Amino acid sequence: MRQPLVVGNWKMHGNAGGIRSLMAELIEAEGAFSGVEVGVCPPFVFLPMVTELRASSSIRVGAQNVSQHDNGAFTGEVSAAMLAELGAAYVLVGHSERRGFFAESSETVAEKFLAAQAHGLTPVLCLGESLQQRERGETEQTVLAQLDTVLAAAGVEAFANSVLAYEPVWAIGTGKTASPEQAQQVHRILREHIAVRDSAVADALRILYGGSVKDTNARALFSQPDIDGGLVGGASLEAGQFAAICASMEN
Secondary structure, three states, rough: OOOEEEEOOOOOOOHHHHHHHHHHHHHHHHHHOOOOOOOOOOHHHHHHHHHOOOOOOOOOOEEOOOOOOOOOOOOOOOOOOHHHOOOOOOOOOOOOHHHHHHOOOOOHHHHHHHHHHHHEEEEEEOOOOOOOHHHHHHHHHHHHHHHHHHHHOOOHHHHHHHHEEOOOHHHHHHHHOOOOHHHHHHHHHHHHHHHOOOOOHHHHOOOEEOOOOOOOOHHHHHHHOOHHHEEEHHHHOOHHHHHHHHHHOOO
């Protein structure tokens, strides 16, 4: 049985005082979601602090991005080895904001996926379509093309140590959310696509939904058979709401 997973993506938000308060509240609320694996992805500069703050809890820490390079003259980049040394467990790769704002191609995303795994990090591979692509009926071909690029580079076996996150771009930070049925349809397509290559990997693979997840819609989304948790943006910055989202996976 797949253990539920909820990951908070803090994006470029936060300061030292606010993060201390947020982590203290989350740790205090931990008992309400003890059966759920929970992670938070702070900005790079706060990774050491969050790693220290979570030391007495089961909350895990991830990064929002990683370089595809191990080292070298790549000003401003952070390698997977560095993240692992800081205690990161996960790293997001292919988030729509990286693909869109920073022009990361699926080939670059595949390289980052491999770099993360080479240093023991669990990549959370983000896939999703724009509103225009959905309206043209291109959702399936878009997400499978993104997935296939990584499959070709890493092989299906690599997905035994990874997580997928379906994040419809039109639902990120907009207040719009895919209906539970819409989200389930894409999650099922992704799992079946992996199953053609390896059914055991597909059965064990956790696929998260990301896109304006809130405490008011989490339970309906997470009740779908192929949705194993959430990649949560803005709501993860509010301890009470994020704890409620995590707790909704328990029931």
